[in-house]
Amino acid sequence: MPDTLSGPDVALELDDIQGTVLRGRPNPYFGAYLIFEIEDPTQSLRLLERLLPHLTSAADWQAPAENAWINVVFSHEGLRRLGLHPDILAAFPLEVQQGMAARSEFLGDVGRSAPREWVMPHALNGFHIALHVMAGSPELREAKLAVGHAALSELPGLKLIYRLDVGMPPTKREHFGFVDGLTRPFIVGQGGEPLPGQTVSPPGEFVLGYHNAKGEISTGAGPSEFWRNGTYVSLRMIYQDVALFRRFLRDNSDDDYAQELLAAQMMGRWRSGCPMHQSPDRDQPELAKDPLKNNDFLYYDSDPQGRITPLGSHIRRANPRDGLKDSISDADLHVLLRRGSAYGPVLPEGQLEDDGMDRGLVLAVINAFPARQFEFVQSQWINNGDFIAQGDRTDPIIGRRDRADDFLVYQPHRHRVCGLAEFTILRGGEHLFLPGLSGLRWLLDHLRQRQSEDA
Ligand code: HEM
Secondary structure: OOHHHOOOOOOOOHHHOEHHHOOOOOOOEEEEEEEEEEOOHHHHHHHHHHHHHHOOEOOOOOOOOOOEEEEEEEOHHHHHHHOOOHHHHOOOOHHHHHOOHHHHHHHOOOHHHOHHHOOOOOHHHOOOEEEEEEEOOHHHHHHHHHHHHHHHHOOOOEEEEEEEEEEEOOOOEOOOOOEOOOOOOEEOOOOOOOOOOOOEEOHHHOOOOOEOOOOOEOOOOOOHHHHOOOEEEEEEEEEEOHHHHHHHHHHOOOOHHHHHHHHHHHHOEOOOOOEOOOOOOOOOHHHHHOOOOOOOOOOOOOOOOOOOOOOOOHHHHHOOOOOOOOOOOOHHHHOOEEEEEEEOOOOOOOOOOOOOOOOEEEEEEEEOOOHHHHHHHHHHHHOOOHHHOOOOOOOOOOOOOOOOOOEEEOOOOOEEEOOOOOOEEEEEEEEEEEOOHHHHHHHHHHHHHHHHHHO
8 A cells, every 4th residue: 555545644546536525516407327236247347348438437527528526436235246366346335236226124225215116226136237327418418328328239248228317407406395415524535625614534434445533444355456445435315395394394393484393393404405503493594605704603512402403304303513512422523525416307396295206315424434324323323312312203204204303402392203204215225335446447457457366
């Protein structure tokens, strides 16, 4: 391992890291996931050879020739099908080896969220390799997709089994109406300076080959040439029952203001993105737009009991910031790099009855340690309340709903909001490996060698 990768002042090897890890998306953004099943592993070399020239690194991201990008991820089963050596496969993190479906009980993906109900394939029923395409317009997305698809689809033995179109409107509002994509950690080495309030994380939390929050170098399976500059993506397709969410707000509020207040208490931010912490009793859209202010808040000193931002609200659970200073939890070990995109049509404003359409959020969590990052947050903070002395209560918006649930608020007076409903349902999920570009080249050589040994 070169020394340059071990110090805290390391520069990230941007030209080797797939772009989606570090770079934001265009706004508006039009994307798609194409999921392939590998039926014939002998095609694997041609598959990788064809893919490589089309991938975009984080270095190329800012000035793309065609304002469209493509990245590739593999499931553990996909790598096995491709012919990766069994010893390397066995060295992957357990959660990646097992796949997300096998972890469903632990993650709280039960009832209507259980794997038997999923519509998006997972590793055990065909999700072996996926392309993620991003573009600034639908036309550019289709053009880039045609390139990627052509590279793969003519190959016998590789079958396109699922396509999901995703995107984000210029308003950046997800289906429940909240502005998303405001918070992301500042990664040491990414360039620039952190914004006020931005969590600063060492690169090894999100990219393999660099120092992490435990002061160690994050490593992967097999030789460093394979995993360096790669990472894991914990992907979730989450249905949102928008009509149910709207009816819940209406039924638990006396007027429009009370509805917006309740929505903000559930999220921890007003729908514009304005943090409750900065503006406890009214939305301030201008504040939400100001990157110098919209993340500049902590909880420990100013709001220890959750009187302003409820302890149970989505953003406070998903990232308690300094709020757990007195507990054994170390929030720095559970920081997530999120890429959320919407899928499905918007339910027209004001409509309170469901139209039967599938809509929701595709969340790609980028993390070097899926068990202690995504899985910890999902199982201990989203789907449990012990860490905030709230027993087995869960996230008011996305928590599991296999038992009655409520949450505590202090405005307009201290009370519990009861009858939380199943506002979201998991439609699929998988832990995936996203290699660096030289890792992909190493994989290609490795597979060539294994095939020649077999011949
Ligand atoms: C349908 C599902 C979901 C919706 C609609 C949703 C929506 C949002 C919104 C609107 C924000 C505030 C904007 C921002 O801070 O960027 C947010 C923040 C966040 N969400 Fe979610 N989210 C969903 C699922 C999840 C899941 C499954 C996780 C992780 C297990 C998660 C983790 C986070 C984190 C870490 C933050 C940042 C909190 C902070 O740093 O203050 N979200 N989410």
